[in-house]
Amino acid sequence: MQAPGHSEEDPTNGFTHGGWAMPLEDDAVNQAADETVAGEFDMLLGRRTxxxxxxxxxxxxxxIGNAFNKATKYVVTRSLNQLGWExxxxxxxDVVEEIRRLKASDxxxxxxxxxxxxxxxxIAADLIDEYRLWVFPLVLGEGKRLFxxxxxxxxxxxxxxKSTPNGILINTYRPAGPVR
Known part of the structure; x- marks a missing residue:
């Protein structure tokens, strides 16, 4: 999940494969992204993202830009005192309590x-209601992992x-409780 967009996006721990997703994008991926941001939503972001x-x-x-700019961005940070993005x-x-409060709001x-x-x-606090996982047909062998x-x-x-012509799987999952 590390640095899908471009080479300088997140070189943490010497990651050199930034931009890996872009060569595999196709019209179906772009349509799925547009559908994801079509409705009303707010965003939750860590400081680096x-x-x-x-x-x-x-x-x-x-x-995507218009949807992101319209959304309220909740940014989890201890280091940024000023957030310049509108x-x-x-x-x-307490991040977990703040997110619980946010989820309970209208x-x-x-x-x-x-x-x-x-x-x-x-994930550890069971605060994810739905996972939208986009699985790309490549193995990098390093980088940050979702789980x-x-x-x-x-x-x-x-x-x-859904699958795209370039072999990307767009899967939506909901939590089903502890492993039996």
């Missing part, structure tokens, strides 16, 4: 993009799957 997104998306006038709000306290659904470290916390060591074993139920 916020930095990458805030440097790129405010300057984009396309379906409609960005800081979360710096606002739109909340999407989390990237944010691999934050995801580990949310890192320490995440509790959980079952998932497949609720939708």
């Amino acid at each position: 916020y930095d990458v997104f805030a440097a790129h998306w405010p300057n984009q006038d396309d379906t 409609k960005s709000l800081r979360i710096d306290g 606002g739109p659904e909340v999407h989390i993009w990237g944010s691999s470290q934050l995801l580990q916390t949310l 890192e060591n320490g995440v509790p074993p959980r079952g998932l139920t497949l609720v939708e799957t």
